[in-house]
Amino acid sequence: MPHSIASNPQPWLSRFLLGVEESLGWFGGFCQFAGLIIRESIRRPFEFGELLRQVVAVGYRSVPLIVLSGLAVGSVLSMHTRSTLERFGAEAMIPTALAFALVKETGPLVTGLLMAGRVGAGIGAELGGMRVTEQIDALESLAVNSVHYLVVTRVWACVIAAPLLTVLMNFSGLAGGFLAEVIVSGTSFTYYLHTAFSSLAFADYIPPTLKTMVFGFIIGTMSTYLGYNASGGAEGVGRASTQSVVYSSIGLIVVNVLLVKFIFFLYPGGGA
Amino acid sequence: MESKNKVLVGLFVGGCLVLFGVGLFLIGSANQLFTKSFHVYADFAKITGIQNGSKVRVAGMDAGTVIRIDVPPRPETKFRVHFRLAEKLHPIVRADSMASIQTDGLLGNKYLQVAAGTSDAPVAAADSMIPSTEPFDWGDLMDEISSAVKQVNGVLTAVKEQLSSTLTEVENVVRSVNVVVKDATPAVKGIVESAHKITGSLNEIIDGVQAGEGTMGALFKDKELYASVRRSAEKTEQTIENVREATASVKKITAKVDESDIVPEVQRTVANLQRITLQVKDAVDKFQSASGEGGVGENLQRTLADAHEAMSDLADNTEALKHNFFFRGFFKRRGFYDLGSITTREYLSKGFAKGFKQHRIWLESAELFSLDSKGIQVLSPAGKRRLDEVIAEVMTLPRNGPLIVEGFAGEGTDAQRYLVSRRRSSRVQTYIIDRFRLRPTYVGIVARGAEPVAPGSAVNKEGIAIVSYYKE
Amino acid sequence: MTATENATPGAPIELRAVSKSFGPRKVLEECSFKVTAGTAFVLLGRSGTGKSVTLKLICGLIKPDAGAVFVNGEDITPLDSNALAVTRKHLGFLFQTAALFDSISVGENVAFPLRRRAEKPDPEIRNRAAELLESVGLGNEYDTMPSELSGGMRKRAGLARALAVEPSILLVDEPSAGLDPITSSEIDQLLLKIKTQQKTTLVIVTHNIPSARRVGDRFAFLDGGRLLAEGTADELTASENPLVRDFMKSQQAG
Ligand SMILES: Nc1ncnc2c1ncn2[C@@H]1O[C@H](COP(=O)(O)OP(=O)(O)O)[C@@H](O)[C@H]1O
Numbered sequence A: 001m002p003h004s005i006a007s008n009p010q011p012w013l014s015r016f017l018l019g020v021e022e023s024l025g026w027f028g029g030f031c032q033f034a035g036l037i038i039r040e041s042i043r044r045p046f047e048f049g050e051l052l053r054q055v056v057a058v059g060y061r062s063v064p065l066i067v068l069s070g071l072a073v074g075s076v077l078s079m080h081t082r083s084t085l086e087r088f089g090a091e092a093m094i095p096t097a098l099a100f101a102l103v104k105e106t107g108p109l110v111t112g113l114l115m116a117g118r119v120g121a122g123i124g125a126e127l128g129g130m131r132v133t134e135q136i137d138a139l140e141s142l143a144v145n146s147v148h149y150l151v152v153t154r155v156w157a158c159v160i161a162a163p164l165l166t167v168l169m170n171f172s173g174l175a176g177g178f179l180a181e182v183i184v185s186g187t188s189f190t191y192y193l194h195t196a197f198s199s200l201a202f203a204d205y206i207p208p209t210l211k212t213m214v215f216g217f218i219i220g221t222m223s224t225y226l227g228y229n230a231s232g233g234a235e236g237v238g239r240a241s242t243q244s245v246v247y248s249s250i251g252l253i254v255v256n257v258l259l260v261k262f263i264f265f266l267y268p269g270g271g272a
Numbered sequence B: 001m002e003s004k005n006k007v008l009v010g011l012f013v014g015g016c017l018v019l020f021g022v023g024l025f026l027i028g029s030a031n032q033l034f035t036k037s038f039h040v041y042a043d044f045a046k047i048t049g050i051q052n053g054s055k056v057r058v059a060g061m062d063a064g065t066v067i068r069i070d071v072p073p074r075p076e077t078k079f080r081v082h083f084r085l086a087e088k089l090h091p092i093v094r095a096d097s098m099a100s101i102q103t104d105g106l107l108g109n110k111y112l113q114v115a116a117g118t119s120d121a122p123v124a125a126a127d128s129m130i131p132s133t134e135p136f137d138w139g140d141l142m143d144e145i146s147s148a149v150k151q152v153n154g155v156l157t158a159v160k161e162q163l164s165s166t167l168t169e170v171e172n173v174v175r176s177v178n179v180v181v182k183d184a185t186p187a188v189k190g191i192v193e194s195a196h197k198i199t200g201s202l203n204e205i206i207d208g209v210q211a212g213e214g215t216m217g218a219l220f221k222d223k224e225l226y227a228s229v230r231r232s233a234e235k236t237e238q239t240i241e242n243v244r245e246a247t248a249s250v251k252k253i254t255a256k257v258d259e260s261d262i263v264p265e266v267q268r269t270v271a272n273l274q275r276i277t278l279q280v281k282d283a284v285d286k287f288q289s290a291s292g293e294g295g296v297g298e299n300l301q302r303t304l305a306d307a308h309e310a311m312s313d314l315a316d317n318t319e320a321l322k323h324n325f326f327f328r329g330f331f332k333r334r335g336f337y338d339l340g341s342i343t344t345r346e347y348l349s350k351g352f353a354k355g356f357k358q359h360r361i362w363l364e365s366a367e368l369f370s371l372d373s374k375g376i377q378v379l380s381p382a383g384k385r386r387l388d389e390v391i392a393e394v395m396t397l398p399r400n401g402p403l404i405v406e407g408f409a410g411e412g413t414d415a416q417r418y419l420v421s422r423r424r425s426s427r428v429q430t431y432i433i434d435r436f437r438l439r440p441t442y443v444g445i446v447a448r449g450a451e452p453v454a455p456g457s458a459v460n461k462e463g464i465a466i467v468s469y470y471k472e
Numbered sequence C: 001m002t003a004t005e006n007a008t009p010g011a012p013i014e015l016r017a018v019s020k021s022f023g024p025r026k027v028l029e030e031c032s033f034k035v036t037a038g039t040a041f042v043l044l045g046r047s048g049t050g051k052s053v054t055l056k057l058i059c060g061l062i063k064p065d066a067g068a069v070f071v072n073g074e075d076i077t078p079l080d081s082n083a084l085a086v087t088r089k090h091l092g093f094l095f096q097t098a099a100l101f102d103s104i105s106v107g108e109n110v111a112f113p114l115r116r117r118a119e120k121p122d123p124e125i126r127n128r129a130a131e132l133l134e135s136v137g138l139g140n141e142y143d144t145m146p147s148e149l150s151g152g153m154r155k156r157a158g159l160a161r162a163l164a165v166e167p168s169i170l171l172v173d174e175p176s177a178g179l180d181p182i183t184s185s186e187i188d189q190l191l192l193k194i195k196t197q198q199k200t201t202l203v204i205v206t207h208n209i210p211s212a213r214r215v216g217d218r219f220a221f222l223d224g225g226r227l228l229a230e231g232t233a234d235e236l237t238a239s240e241n242p243l244v245r246d247f248m249k250s251q252q253a254g
């Protein structure tokens, strides 16, 4: 097949078509892999110990990063919101506006991107390293289904950790916003929290938080796919790692657009 | 190793779930989910963006959320909005509490407002319906107004056309009269000529014609002329019906709060019409007295009197529009006075025409009015002359304040007194506006009803007072 | 087509006309051999001729492009990871690179397959793992991380892990590479012991001819994707093929 395309008289066209074919092949492989993950997810016995280990690695160890980023994002957002709302004399709306921004979009997306960076790179490098040093083969030789043991656990760890980290990001963001605000207006934290959530509906809070499970799935699947199929020694491992970050981030941003549309379709106006 | 992982995972998952729960709780309590509540519902033809979970406020206080909206099965049926209200607010939610859909401040969220009821009404039962007002929809109202105004305008144009054709008929009559008169006796000719000398106006000509009774009688024997006047009268009658309908529409609009550029237009048209009917009426008055016995003239006159009354209604309603919250500023800016509909109480209050001087002239009823063949009080020729004198006197004062015609009547029931006093002042008002070309908005009437001639006297005043307000 | 054919009885391992290429590079071309139960089969050949690939084919880690691989009487070529796991329960594999899991200690590497079976309580598993490490001369290295071991030590730890489940088939890829002669011969003794005592079928890839002679029963020489020669050590030493002869002799000398 590539042969017939390569024989095209137009070299740039054939190169382009080859590129398209390669990308499609890559994407096909990815989808197959995602399907395999889903199939292996429901097969018993569950690798519970490994899952715990991965939730610690993916979730627990991301807590400092998420909390610090949340504080920073929240305080910066709050300051920007203040400068805008001040003009209308609507400073009282700051917690509400911040909560809207954080809970509905910023929190999930920033969490997803941070996870893509920290977790995606980690998984890509770890599995890539295991692949090129034959550790995955060794695992298989010991009668362990490597997809079931290594991949499924990591993907689920991402799926579990993503919404939890998002919640953490949202609250850290609100805490950051509160810190930025308390300096200026000396408001109380409970009042701040109450105002922040007062204008939110469950439809503003639950779907955007849960949608990050899809982010987690994309990050997990993408980075395990790239790591699991790494080749080419240390260089290949590095490539798998960086590509994990890049592709997960892109995938996440694209899927976010679809998810926002989808959530809006399910809860029209829930996104006032 | 694994047990340590379990602890860490427990810490992480548990901690985050607790935070998530805190968020759920805060949203829930903001939506009154955790307070004891009761359910009621209200029907709306239009829900303008209200949805499940929308906030509900009772007298401005956050009280609950919309829990369900039943979509109507047929277009004629309304949406049924079910909502939850905090039990603690139950005592002020009465069976007459009005539900309406409102827009929240900055973010523009829609919410349901439930007004506190009146203490007379029973507390709204759980799962009962409370009354609702449709959400205010600017676009709809504009549509309604412009169609009503279109209707009014259409009717008024028709009235105008028909009245002016009536006028033309009348003019034609007068022209024929003139021709006839010219060929008649020199004595009549002389009268007509002298009348011409006094004034060139149509009314004076006809006044002069009154003398030649025989000629007038001949005139009304002309079958064709008779038929045409008759036709005009019928047409006018039909038009009056239309005006009545239009008046109803205007009333409806006035009931609502809104603005339209067409309102002053309507008012101008109404004013024009009033003047036209007055003129026609006056002209026909002349025929009436000329022809003597009840006939075309009287018929036409009654029709026109009706027309005038209908028109006054329309004018009243348009006037009401001016007092409307939205239009008040608009009319004030254009220098409209509210004299047209000033209430007696307003007029007698200290605030009226503060800083103005007052010149008051009393006119007995007997001086001004005589009964026509139907027993209706109309201005007598002598009365008119008396009025001319009085206004001439008033005109010597600076004309920088309102001119008020107060009416008094002492006989009959309160309603009759009011109506008679109002009619007296109104007759005088229309006469002097027309006669002296006064701006209608500066001449007001006040029906004062019964008032003793002197304090403690058993005899009531009968007549009118012309009061001129002015500033030196 | 070969999938429908039956394996040769008494041969737990059989390759039948197996071909394997990586891109344009043809590694194996219609290569066939079988290994009798309880014997040691030594695979010889120059570097890069496909010996490690052959072992991975037997383990099912690589799928052949054509041909059939029978393990314990079953053609494993169409099997997926889950089905292969059944076959692999009876199989031990020492990788050329040892392939220790570098996130857990040496002892836990050895304990890993035991824990997966979860047939014994934890202290017993630890004891058994320590015992295995002892048998490969790493008695003191239970808690050492793999990255801290030398190449030869890693190899021995890898062997201990492969032996942990007492496999009926053991695939060993260059066990003596990087080992001193004494340790190397100790390993040979270990392999001989499990062959004779546990009737384990061995496939050994090695360049160490003396060691191969000590342990091996039959020998095969892989070159150009085919077995150039197959037979006992003496048969190969007497081969007409100069390459095979030279290989046997040069190593013998060294
Ligand atoms: N996964 C792989 N991808 C591509 N080429 C491979 C792969 N594994 C082995 N090869 C190639 O196959 C050939 C045989 O390799 P191998 O079996 O490791 O040689 P040796 O006989 O030294 O063990 C080598 O040329 C190697 O480059």
Ligand SMILES: [Mg+2]
Pocket (backbone or CB within 6 Å): C048, C051, C052, C053, C096, C173
């Ligand atoms: Mg090799």
